[in-house]
Amino acid sequence: MVKEVDFDGFSHGVVDFFQDLEKNNDKGWFEQNKEAFDRLVMSPARAFVSAMGERLRSISPAIVADPRVNKSIFRIYRDTRFSLDKSPYKTHLGIFFWEGRRRKMECSGFYFHLEPPRLMLAAGIYMLPKSSIHGFRTAVVDPGSGDELAEVRRKIAAAGRYVVGGEHYRRLPPGYDPAHPNADLLLHNGLYASLDEPVPGVLFSPRLVDHCHWIFADLAPLHHWLVTFLEGGQDR
Numbered sequence: 001m002v003k004e005v006d007f008d009g010f011s012h013g014v015v016d017f018f019q020d021l022e023k024n025n026d027k028g029w030f031e032q033n034k035e036a037f038d039r040l041v042m043s044p045a046r047a048f049v050s051a052m053g054e055r056l057r058s059i060s061p062a063i064v065a066d067p068r069v070n071k072s073i074f075r076i077y078r079d080t081r082f083s084l085d086k087s088p089y090k091t092h093l094g095i096f097f098w099e100g101r102r103r104k105m106e107c108s109g110f111y112f113h114l115e116p117p118r119l120m121l122a123a124g125i126y127m128l129p130k131s132s133i134h135g136f137r138t139a140v141v142d143p144g145s146g147d148e149l150a151e152v153r154r155k156i157a158a159a160g161r162y163v164v165g166g167e168h169y170r171r172l173p174p175g176y177d178p179a180h181p182n183a184d185l186l187l188h189n190g191l192y193a194s195l196d197e198p199v200p201g202v203l204f205s206p207r208l209v210d211h212c213h214w215i216f217a218d219l220a221p222l223h224h225w226l227v228t229f230l231e232g233g234q235d236r
Helices: 013-023 027-032 034-056 130-141 145-159 183-187 208-231
Strands: 093-099 108-115 118-125 163-167 188-198
Touching (some): 013 034, 013 108, 027 034, 034 108, 108 208, 118 208, 130 145, 130 183, 130 188, 145 208, 183 188, 188 208
Antiparallel strands (some): 093 108, 118 188
């Protein structure tokens, strides 16, 4: 069992830790600084997951917030098997709160990405399961769900600060109308909206939960649309 503690914010040392790790990305340095990693990164990250999960349930009651590594907290170790970059450690902290009955990365959710000097917050799904692509395209152009998605995009655009991502393909799939209002989404294999900003001062206080909740609430309509799509069996 992971002991829950109150979230008081990250310390300023978390910025120094990740910047030092970027300069010294090797096993020897990391092992020498393992105590600092646990104290500056993991301990507050676990507390943040618990506190943020409680707040997110006001947006999405079924959200999963599990303060364990490989659950809500992504592991620090990189998978270098298929990468030319053999650096063993990630230079960021990734946290994911998801909703749905699928495997974690096949669900929509809310994402926290701290990579000093930047913080990125997002909602949606980074990459749809391949079995969902056809159903996603159908939902995008459907008069009902497609219109709902268009309204979601208008709401996010009205907030004025968010970027919609997930475009992957270069050409529209055959058989779809390029004049459709949602035609640009037919190039996507994922769908998410995000805000990338300099590390805010609230990172170092309990008010980080309020800051993230406010942004996640703006992006929640996209998350809810995706949950309805993925959980509704429309991709089968």
